[in-house]
Amino acid sequence: MTNIFSPMMLGDIALANRIVMAPMTRDRAGPGDVPTATMAEYYRQRAGAGLIVSEGTQPSRVGKGYWRTPGIHSDEQVAAWRTIADAVHGEGGRMVIQIMHVGRAAVQANKDADAETVAPSAIRCPDKIPGPDGEPVETVMPRALETGEIAGIIAEYAAAARNARTAGMDGVELHCASGYLPMQFLSSNTNQRTDGYGGSLENRIRFVVETLRAMADAIGPGRVGFRICPGVKFNGVDDADPHETYAALLKAVDDLGLAYCHLMHIPLPGQDALDLVRENWRGAIIENGGLKLQTAKAVLTEGKADAVSFGNLFIGNPDLVERFRAGAPLIRADRANYYTGHGNDQVGYTDYPPLDA
Ligand SMILES: Cc1cc2nc3c(=O)[nH]c(=O)nc-3n(C[C@H](O)[C@H](O)[C@H](O)COP(=O)(O)O)c2cc1C
Numbered sequence: 001m002t003n004i005f006s007p008m009m010l011g012d013i014a015l016a017n018r019i020v021m022a023p024m025t026r027d028r029a030g031p032g033d034v035p036t037a038t039m040a041e042y043y044r045q046r047a048g049a050g051l052i053v054s055e056g057t058q059p060s061r062v063g064k065g066y067w068r069t070p071g072i073h074s075d076e077q078v079a080a081w082r083t084i085a086d087a088v089h090g091e092g093g094r095m096v097i098q099i100m101h102v103g104r105a106a107v108q109a110n111k112d113a114d115a116e117t118v119a120p121s122a123i124r125c126p127d128k129i130p131g132p133d134g135e136p137v138e139t140v141m142p143r144a145l146e147t148g149e150i151a152g153i154i155a156e157y158a159a160a161a162r163n164a165r166t167a168g169m170d171g172v173e174l175h176c177a178s179g180y181l182p183m184q185f186l187s188s189n190t191n192q193r194t195d196g197y198g199g200s201l202e203n204r205i206r207f208v209v210e211t212l213r214a215m216a217d218a219i220g221p222g223r224v225g226f227r228i229c230p231g232v233k234f235n236g237v238d239d240a241d242p243h244e245t246y247a248a249l250l251k252a253v254d255d256l257g258l259a260y261c262h263l264m265h266i267p268l269p270g271q272d273a274l275d276l277v278r279e280n281w282r283g284a285i286i287e288n289g290g291l292k293l294q295t296a297k298a299v300l301t302e303g304k305a306d307a308v309s310f311g312n313l314f315i316g317n318p319d320l321v322e323r324f325r326a327g328a329p330l331i332r333a334d335r336a337n338y339y340t341g342h343g344n345d346q347v348g349y350t351d352y353p354p355l356d357a
Contacts, residue, residue: 002300004293005325008050008307010284011259012222013094013170015050018300019321020262020309022288023053023098023173023227025069026349027339033064033071035080038345040087045318045350047093050307053173053227053262054084056100056180059160060153061115063181065106065139067132068340072097072160078167085168096171096225097164099157099215103181104142104190105235107131117142118153120185120207121192126236127179134339147195150207153181157211158218171223174212177264179235182208183228186245187237205249212253221257225286229264230273243271250280258283262309265289274304293324319354328355 005017030036043052058064058071071077081097088095104119107129111117119142128136145153161172176182184190185207191198197206208226215224228249231242239245250261261281265273266289277285287296287305296308314320316333323330337348 002303002306004297004300004308005321010051010225010286010307011171011257012220013051013096013259015094015307016092017050017321018307019050019296019324020286020307021046021049021052021314021320022309022311023055023175024311024315025055025066025339027066027068028345028349029068029070032074032076033058033069034074034076035070035084036345037083038350039070040084041350043084043095044087044091045354046314046320047088047091048319048321049093049314050321051170052088052093052095053309054095054097056098056175057160059099059101059156061112062118063101063103063156064111064115065102065117065129067110067130069100072099072163072167073156078163081164081167081169089168094170096173096223097160097167097169098173098175098227099160099164100175101153101157101181103184104139105129105180106140106142107137108140109137118145118149119143119181120145120190120198123190123192125179127234130339144193147197150197154207154211154214158214161215161218161224165219165223171219171225171259172215173262174208174215174224174226176208177227177229177232179233179237182211183237186249187239188245189238189240190236201244201248204245205252208249209252212256212258216256216258222259224258225260225262226253226258227262227264228277229266230276231268231271232264232266243276246276247280250277254281254283260284260286260306262286263288263305278304315348316352318352322355326355
């Protein structure tokens with residue numbers, strides 16, 4: 001029987017417990033998309049998690065689409081991530097950076113004026129995305145990537161993985177969910193390409209397979225995880241047959257020796273995504289989505305996943321693991337401050353006290 005508080009290995013990463021902090025964009029990076037000291041304090045406070053997955057972090061200026069998300073492509077960014085890695089490691093925690101290239105899910109005002117927006121096909125994301133003041137804005141019409149450019153995008157992901165290790169991070173997670181660039185390649189409605197990266201099922205999964213392979217080659221497969229949400233239509237992705245797509249993807253990357261598959265599990269009619277992952281993937285699984293302590297324990301004791309992740313609960317409860325251990329009450333975080341606070345980055349971010357305060 002797997003105890004939620006028991007240590008484990010996720011690939012090459014040694015976790016003190018099986019409780020993972022899910023990736024959460026909080027829109028608080030500084031000028032130049034450089035992580036701040038406030039972010040270091042936020043992550044340090046949450047280092048009791050067996051593993052922290054950072055907020056979505058762009059591998060290039062082009063890959064940015066939201067307001068004040070951090071990057072992992074400049075020397076200054078890498079140096080700042082190092083202070084975060086040191087802060088988390090100082091508390092005995094482990095941390096990976098989630099690499100997020102948004103593709104077409106981008107608002108121009110959120111990124112550099114000269115940074116273009118690219119996608120598998122020139123089809124605009126129909127969903128509006130919050131701009132600098134938090135109000136929803138039309139997304140940019142993307143330019144379809146030339147076949148010859150794709151190797152360069154994959155190389156940026158590999159460089160981001162190397163940068164994460166240079167910063168002292170324990171690894172990286174490929175953000176392959178929520179309708180961002182990798183999922184735009186996977187989904188039949190956003191990928192209308194006629195080259196080797198579109199059309200057939202094998203071609204639609206190629207970008208993700210090659211990206212994961214490149215990241216694994218860069219830093220070792222045991223330090224690379226990936227996140228999926230089969231069938232979810234966030235940011236306008238709508239795959240004709242998610243079951244077929246993700247079964248093929250999981251089988252194709254099954255023998256790469258990757259650290260884990262992180263499932264953002266949103267219940268959808270006619271398909272249980274956790275069953276889908278378990279049937280097609282032999283590596284470690286992190287289950288996520290609306291879990292409470294009891295339901296998370298059940299997932300582990302039933303052997304359906306190896307670890308569990310929590311998003312919302314980690315916002316208001318920095319010492320969530322201690323609270324779970326103690327059976328202590330949980331704080332419900334104020335959603336108004338989920339993204340950039342009202343003029344003050346600390347509010348609703350680093351000001352949730354631990355149990356013993
Ligand atoms: C404020 C906020 C920001 C999020 N940002 C990201 C992100 O950057 N990358 C990602 O993969 N998921 C992101 N998510 C989704 C969470 O990782 C998680 O899947 C979701 O909150 C469901 O888990 P929960 O029910 O434990 O909160 C975000 C969720 C929240 C609440």
